[in-house]
Structure formats: C-alpha cells, structure tokens
Amino acid sequence: MAKSLHLTAFMRPVSLHTGAWRYPGSYPDANFNFVHLKTFIQKLEAAKFDAFFMADHLAVLNMPVEALKRSHTVTSFEPFTLLSALAAVTEKIGLAATASTTFDEPYHVARRFASLDHISDGRAAWNIVTTSNPDTARNFGLDEHLEHGERYKRAREFYDVVTGLWDSFADDAFIRDQESGIFFDPGKMHVLDHKGEELSVRGPLNIARPPQGWPVIVQAGQSEPGRQLAAETAELVFCSPRDIAAAKALYADIKGRMTAVGRNRNHLRILPAAFIVIGDTIEEAKAKRAKLDSLVHYDSAIASLSIALGHDASGFDPDGLLPEIPDTNASKTGRAQVLKLAEQEKLTVRQLAQRYGGYSGLAFVGTPQTIADEMQAWIEGEASDGFTVVFPFLPQGLDDVTERLIPELQRRGIFREDYEGSTLREHLGLPRPVNRFFA
Numbered sequence: 001m002a003k004s005l006h007l008t009a010f011m012r013p014v015s016l017h018t019g020a021w022r023y024p025g026s027y028p029d030a031n032f033n034f035v036h037l038k039t040f041i042q043k044l045e046a047a048k049f050d051a052f053f054m055a056d057h058l059a060v061l062n063m064p065v066e067a068l069k070r071s072h073t074v075t076s077f078e079p080f081t082l083l084s085a086l087a088a089v090t091e092k093i094g095l096a097a098t099a100s101t102t103f104d105e106p107y108h109v110a111r112r113f114a115s116l117d118h119i120s121d122g123r124a125a126w127n128i129v130t131t132s133n134p135d136t137a138r139n140f141g142l143d144e145h146l147e148h149g150e151r152y153k154r155a156r157e158f159y160d161v162v163t164g165l166w167d168s169f170a171d172d173a174f175i176r177d178q179e180s181g182i183f184f185d186p187g188k189m190h191v192l193d194h195k196g197e198e199l200s201v202r203g204p205l206n207i208a209r210p211p212q213g214w215p216v217i218v219q220a221g222q223s224e225p226g227r228q229l230a231a232e233t234a235e236l237v238f239c240s241p242r243d244i245a246a247a248k249a250l251y252a253d254i255k256g257r258m259t260a261v262g263r264n265r266n267h268l269r270i271l272p273a274a275f276i277v278i279g280d281t282i283e284e285a286k287a288k289r290a291k292l293d294s295l296v297h298y299d300s301a302i303a304s305l306s307i308a309l310g311h312d313a314s315g316f317d318p319d320g321l322l323p324e325i326p327d328t329n330a331s332k333t334g335r336a337q338v339l340k341l342a343e344q345e346k347l348t349v350r351q352l353a354q355r356y357g358g359y360s361g362l363a364f365v366g367t368p369q370t371i372a373d374e375m376q377a378w379i380e381g382e383a384s385d386g387f388t389v390v391f392p393f394l395p396q397g398l399d400d401v402t403e404r405l406i407p408e409l410q411r412r413g414i415f416r417e418d419y420e421g422s423t424l425r426e427h428l429g430l431p432r433p434v435n436r437f438f439a
Helices: 034-046 079-087 106-119 134-140 148-166 224-233 244-260 282-294 298-309 332-345 349-358 368-380 396-411 424-428
Strands: 006-010 051-054 094-100 124-129 216-219 236-239 269-278 363-366 386-390
Touching: 006 269, 034 051, 034 079, 034 396, 051 079, 051 124, 079 094, 079 106, 094 106, 094 216, 094 424, 106 124, 106 148, 124 148, 148 224, 216 224, 216 424, 224 244, 236 244, 244 269, 244 368, 269 282, 269 368, 269 396, 282 349, 282 363, 298 332, 298 349, 332 349, 363 368, 368 386, 368 396
Parallel strands: 006 051, 006 386, 051 094, 094 124, 124 216, 216 236, 236 269, 269 363, 269 386
Antiparallel strands: none
8 A cells, every 4th residue: 555645735934935926927915815825725625735834933134125125924924813714714724833932931832722723623733943043032122042952942841831731621621510510620620830940830721621632743943952852742843855865864863763762753744845846847847947936036046045155156157157166164065055956957156046045945846747756755765754835836836736736646545535534633643642630
C-alpha cells in the first residue's frame, strides 16, 4: 500500500513570494481581504487539506523602507480573529496559528487556543515560535531582543505551562446538573500553581479542556535548540530544507531525538515548505516562475542576494553571470547554495537576485505528474511526511494545486479523497493527549 502524505497550506502571508501580488490575474489585496481568504480556505477544505496555516510577525519596520514599500505583508489580519471567523465557514480543515513565547503570556496563549479549539470543534493548532526578529522587541517595551538560548529556555517552560493549563479540568468536570444546581465538580479541577525559572502562573484556565485534549503542537525552528524542542514537544514540524538530502538528514535527526527522549516517532509529522508552480509542461511552469521572479524589483532583489552571498553584489553586471566571490566570514553554507544555484540554472546576476528576493526555498516546478513524482519520492524516502504548500500567486496558483495536483495525488492513492475524522488530530493520525492530572 502506498504511503499517504499530509498537506497543509501556508496562508499568512498568502504567498511568501515578494512578487505574488503583482502577478497577472492575481489579487493584489489577497493577504488582507476576508472574502478572498474565505474562498481560499473553502477551496482547500474541498481539496481535503489537513490545515490552513498562519504564520505571524509582530513588526512592520523589519526591513529598509525602500524594500518595505514593495511588500504585500505590511498589513495582515491578527491570526486568532481571522481563524475564528474562518472556523464558522468551514467544517473539517485544521486551523493553525503562530503565537510567540517571547512576547506573550502562557495564560493568554492557552486561553486563545482553547477557545479556537472549542469554536472549531477540535481543529486548532499552536505553532510555537520564539520570534527571531529583533525589531519586534521594540514593539513590546524592550530595547534589545532576548538572547537565542534564553528564548528557547523560556519556550520550553512556556509549553509546560500552556499544556498544564489545558489540563486544568477533567474531560467530564462540567456536570451542568440543573436539578441539583451543580455546574461542575471541584474535585475535577486542578490548580497548576506553576513557579519556574522564567514563569509564574497560578491557574486554573477558565475554559473547559479543549476537544482535542490539547490543540496540535507545531514547531518551526531548525537550530540545535529548535530541533530539541521539536523532539520533546512537537507533533507537527514546519521546516525549510533546501533539497531531499538535507530533508532526510533533518527527518532522521528529529525522529532520532524523539526516540532518545522516550517519545513515539510516529507521533510527529514533518512537513517542509514546498513552493509549487504548475504548468501543462515543465517549460511552461519554468516560464511562470521566471515571470514571477521578474516582478521582484531589482533594488530589493540585489540586497537579498548580497545578504545570501555575504558580499556586496550591487556593483555586479546585472545581466552578466555571477563573478568570482572572495571568501568572507558570512555563512559558507548560504554562499555555497547561491553558487550552486547560479551554476545549475545558468542564471544572470539579475535572475539570481530576483530568485533570492522572491522565494529561494524548496520549489517543485513542473506538471502535476512530475510534482507528484517528487512528492512521492520524498515521503517514500523518509525525507518528509508531506508538505506545507507555498502558493506562487493567488487565486490561480492555489487553483492549480487543488484542481490539478490533488487529483493526481489521489489517483496514485497517496492523498485522501475525503476526511476520515473531524478533528485535526484525526486528520494527522495523532493520539489525543491524556490529561496529566486526571488520567
């Protein structure tokens, strides 16, 4: 029997590509238009996607204004407000949101996700992030960002507190006996009374235990502490390996760490981001990608390329090939990846810059058949359990995936034709956590 894959849709921003809003036929306001977003999620649900995934950022001034003025991510909905509204117009698709452990409090996060899980009848997921962007700190009364290791230390304790708060009540604590006048059983309420190195939270949470027990835990870090946090806590990992070899190494590492900490490796799904561009032929798909990349303004693009190279590229001939680049103290891995891409695709400096200024991660560019071949190779080769789909532009890029790629995956028997359950945990094949206080 073929191994089946899981698919989530990266929907905030609706496309990670800088030029997406300028593509012919696209909705320039897609990132901030509720009518469009409602249509998108309903199409994804009809295609049987596991979840609609919303990243988040807490700062606008996180890049030079000359680049910022070209960005379609400056204005975006707050995730919980949007997902609560979308929960009312969908029935099965999961609703995943990012919430920061650095700039929020555990009680707030526990309460919001418990509410979303109840409102959606068990479809919520929490993407745990420590927030890497230093510009965010200034929006929360801090002059400097917390140190990397300190952020992860807080995140690990934050997770324990939030999940402890979700377990404040036994599943059957709320009797609601009208005759006796007893609303809940106090013997089935637990006061957390957490006092740790980073956090102090009394509890209990003022919300009944979520339908899923806990909303699904998502983690997105690939650093050393990020991988360890994923192994100890995550049930779904969003990551960005650049190729199948790197993905296999990451997959084996995180799953191996799970075994080392006593977790079942089958209780985690690893879903790398995959940028998907579909054409009737491979050449047509490549032409769509080239057109999309060409819509990234050169001034922004060359700045992105300079960062990737660790070397100022502004003086290079835009329409010539990349010249020899001297060694620097910048990331050698990042530099090597630029040089490899330039050589493989024979890209000019302009094309290379626009690729890095647009979207430079893992991409599947081809026909529904060639992309399905690649996806199948990844899941069968233990490089992933599926993918987090990044759309090139909307609505057409999303329609291409739902109307052309999904039927091909279903024809091969590697993607569901219908939902078998109603909760996100059921879609992902994950167990419902036992209440630690009322097992």
